[in-house]
Amino acid sequence: MTMEEQVSTGKRRRCGSDDSIDAEYFALCDPLGMGIAFASRFEDTGEAADLELAIEHLESGLEQTTDASTLASLHHTLGCSYNERYILTDAVSDSDESIKNHQASLNLTPLDDPSRIDRIADKARAFYTRGLNSEERFYFDECIRLLEECLGQLGSESLLTLAQHQLLANAYQARWLQRLESIEDVDRSISLHNQILDRLSNDVSRRATLAEVAQLYLFKFDETDDVSLLETSLKHSRRALETWTDGNTKNEQRAELFRIVGKAFERRYKRLEEASDLEACIESFKSAVNALADHSPPLERFQSLIRLAEGYEARYQSAESITDLDVSIRTVEKALNLAPLTADQQSLGNRLLGSSYHGRYVRTGELSDLNQAITRYKKAWELEPHHDEQATFSLEGLAELLHLRYDKMGQEGDMKESLDSAMKALCFLQGPSNNWKRIPLLRTLVHVHMTKHKKTKALKDLEAAMKHVKDWEESLPKEDFQYSENLFAISHVYIDKAEASGSEDDYEISIRKMQTAVDCTAEDDPDRSHRLQALGWEFHNRFERLGKAEDLDAALELYHQAFKDVRALPRDQINAGNILAHWLVAARNIPAAYQVATETLPLVSHLTPRSLVVSDKQKLLKGIPGLSTLLGTVTLMAGKKPYEALQHVELARGIIINSLRDLRSNTLELQSLHPDLADELHQLRELLDSDPGSTSGFDNPRHDAGHQLDSLLERIRGLPGFDRFLLPPSEEQIRSAAVDGPIVMINVHEERCDALIVQMDRIVSIELTDLHHAQVIEYAAKDIDREILEWLWDTITSPIMKVLGYHEMPTTSPWPRVFWITTGPLSSFPIHCAGYHYSGSTRTVMDRVISTYSASVGAIIQGRQVTSRTSPRAWQSKKALLVGVQELRYAPEEISQIQKLCTEMHLNAAILEPCRSAVLDSLPECEIFHFAGHGMSHPLDPSKSSLKMSDGPLSVQDLFNIKLHDKAPFLAYLSACSTGRSEDEDLVDEGLHLIGACQMAGFRNVIGTLRRVDDGICVQVANMTYKWIKDSSLSNESVGEGLHHAIRMLRDQWVAANEQEDEMRGGMARQEANSHGRSLVQPTAAEAENGNMKEGRDIISCSDEPISWAPFVHFGS
DSSP: OOHHHHHHHHHHHHTTOSSOOOHHHHHHOOHHHHHHHHHHHHHHHOOHHHHHHHHHHHHHHGGGOOOHHHHHHHHHHHHHHHHHHHHHHOOHHHHHHHHHHHHHHHHHSOTTOTTHHHHHHHHHHHHHHHHHTOOOSHHHHHHHHHHHHHHHHHSSGGGSOHHHHHHHHHHHHHHHHHHOOOHHHHHHHHHHHHHHHHHOOSHHHHHHHHHHHHHHHHHHHHHHOOTHHHHHHHHHHHHHHTTOOSSOOOOHHHHHHHHHHHHHHHHHHHHHOOHHHHHHHHHHHHHHHHTSOTTSOHHHHHHHHHHHHHHHHHHHHHHOOHHHHHHHHHHHHHHHTSSSOOHHHHHHHHHHHHHHHHHHHHHHOOHHHHHHHHHHHHHHHHHSOTTSTTHHHHHHHHHHHHHHHHHHHOOHHHHHHHHHHHHHHHHHOOSGGGHHHHHHHHHHHHHHHHHHHHHHOOHHHHHHHHHHHHHHHHTOOTTSTTHHHHHHHHHHHHHHHHHHHOOHHHHHHHHHHHHHHHHTSOTTOTTHHHHHHHHHHHHHHHHHHHOOHHHHHHHHHHHHHHHHOTTSOHHHHHHHHHHHHHHHHHTTOHHHHHHHHHHHGGGHHHHSOTTSOHHHHHHHHTTSTTHHHHHHHHHHHTTOOHHHHHHHHHHHSOHHHHHHHHHHSOOHHHHHHOHHHHHHHHHHHHHHTSOGGGOOSSOOHHHHHHHHHHHHHHHHHTSTTOTTTTSOOOHHHHHHGGGGSOEEEEEEOSSOEEEEEEETTEEEEEEOTTOOHHHHHHHHTSOOOHHHHHHHIIIIIHHHHHHHTOOSOOSSSSOOEEEEEEOGGGGGSOGGGOBOOSTTOOOBSTTTOEEEEOSOHHHHHHHHHHHHTOOGGGOSOOEEEEEEOTTBSSHHHHHHHHHHHHHHTTOEEEEEOSOHHHHHHHGGGOSEEEEESOEEOOSSOGGGOEEOOTTSOEEHHHHHHOOOTTTOOSEEEEESTTTTOOOOGGGGGGTOSHHHHHHHHTOSEEEEESSOOOHHHHHHHHHHHHHHHHHTTTOTHHHHHHHHHHHHHHHHHHHHHHHHHHHHTTSOOHHHHHTTOBOSOOOOHHHHHHTOOOBOSSSSOOTTOSBTTSSEEEEOO
């Protein structure tokens, strides 16, 4: 075989004309042919050994011929082989050899040789391959120049081979990605790829090119901000995805397409902030994760998981569902557990995880989340090259987080490390081109120095902060969309400075800068409403400082604009409406206040969708305190009917409890008439009513379930007879709820206070002219004494008793009942104990009616529905669960007495140690739950208010998670301090306390306390109450009656004891004698002398409680 024949045969084999290289061929070949043959086999097998042999034989063969044509072919093949080895090894010497051999081949190839264009193209490919691993501009430039030279010779792109056509398109794309300079490169690449699509007829062969075009349109959007390009990108991606018809859904290329789709929706969401785009983004990234097989390369899985985590974090920022944040954290942790990962991937993952923990810290205030965030950012910094600008992202986050910890904990080390991290990052970012990267670092430096100034009051810290403010402002590019955001932040620094200095000039500067920030904010920017409110707030503050009417007018106008901003986030719009309505009431513009308040009310449901867990809703509702009482007040001031005022208050308070109640309400009629819809409703309610901690994996099923439930309810309400299904009660239903006694809602507001009274035949209101909000606040901070009870009678209950016609003590049984609903700060007062408590006096509530409390009229209606289905004979269980804390002096005695009474009521009384897990396991089996121990009302998070147990607190959230409503157990008796009190003033109308939680769990009756209670009194109240229940055959009414008579008996003893003490003091003034109240149970002399006294019902000693019988209350229907 001649040399030319060997080369020709090798070429044919490289073109695939033979199926294999057989032993006979190798036997005939000399080194030249063998080199070409091994190169051909490498293309078939990918085996590096074949490539090494090819290069070895080709290098050897170069020395065996002088024929120019043969040498040109050999140099060309050797250039291609070295390029392949460079791809495998990244050895620059291989790339250099490839380019050198290609040039040698071209030097030997005549200009009119038909193979010259292919050889130029292969040299271009060598430059392209080198450019992929180099930051030098030359290689892609040379690649494109060579291919355009080929194109110039051919005259049309269609005459390029398909591979050459694709190489030219990819080269323009690669040059864009390397430099991010000329958008013409993106346009040229798009044009070339579209030409390639025209050459491809098979859908499967078009798939990769469609994906490239889709990605290119994303690049073009990043440069032009033309939103229409995103739809074009989506169109190409969808066309590519439609080519999958073979059922092979586990495919890396398919996963990449889903990522491109997800990135398009992600960009459009960031630009337009449409929730539907964010949902589509998350779904696309979930599809990308699901499209990858378990054995897929770690890089592919990492990219998809990280993108999905970013989507969930973005949705948390929008909807504020902490479940989304938890899913994001789990997803990043899953990504970081993949192996092997590069240092860059680990750094990115740790940075994102740090960001998520940062978000959770902002949400929860838990120091552990902040510490975890700092740890993750430090880890990211350690993994990054410290000379790389990318490292600034980790330093930026670290500086901000250390500042937050310094602000919280006050440790000098955190302050210094925060400043050091920020300054270190700034060192990487020199020059005007990096100004935008410097901005967040300068912002952090300002905040650190301002925080330090607040702590130290040192002038040097304020001066340092203002120096960085100057640098910060000078770094702002005015044409950038972040200009208004940063100028707005700078204005707040001047507010802080003004508050420190008292300088009106600084206030003026802050207002001017804030005004400029508002003016620069786009009309469709969702943050515009928040900035308008901040500016309005400063004008209102200046009005209060200087009394200028034009400042009040400006404040009202700005808040009106903020309220009417349809692009605003729900919380911003509601906050604007709430504050604006309050200001309008104060300005005596009642019609406008009424309109704004009633337009605000429907927005609340958008703020707290069903999918949010209790803690999420708490955080959001804290931002709109006083809305419910405002609505009640302004409705009456506007001359509307009392029913409308009552309805407005009902709708605006107890948002969390009411949403849970909807998930647990009776659906027997729906089940009977429409079982399919009832089953669908049951499944969705079960999902939304599940323990939020039970969610796992890469999904938040609650989110979709909330939307599905809203849609289902609309369908149900379209059915005959179901038009008010799970809607607030009508006026007729509200009046019917007063069948067992009038319902009295006391609405307390700064402007005025009113009682809304529901009776069977009417709903009326009376203005409580002697009751003032400021005095309620003042007395709420004090212990209950005789003065307070008499004040309650004079200002509240005496006028109400007159309207109800209860003038004297009843002479027949049963006594009338009144159901009290208190609002705002009045919720901690024992209305049932109001009055003048002296021997022979009937000017008291308890001497005229039996009192029961409720969170709302809706709760009474639902409670009646449950009670009507339940009787003692129908009880599924005869079990009483008794839990007592041993360290309380009288708790064991209380449990012993209750156990005896339960036995007499034919109940199986089981005594448990105060163990949280055991109690939670046993609650579903009992009809009575009695707890004698410590109660704790959490000052910041009502859902964490709890009963103290040996293995951890049994919280409000724990009780919310229990679902006993189908069984509806008879009684939860919480003999502990403050079980009916919420310490968070902003959430007081939500009813988030232990009593409310027991009701929400399903207990028909709950006895608890509004304040601290005396340990010994607890025994007596419980004993007398249970005796009455026993004697009344466990009727539903017996609980309220029993507590009422127990308190009256103890009150009578207290009155007698105090009158006897008056006599002993020899006529000392009654007010002085009784200003400190008494517990009837005193320690023995021996106990007092030896200090052998156990704790009261909360951790603070309760021995000095002034009136010990007043705090006990009954909640029920």
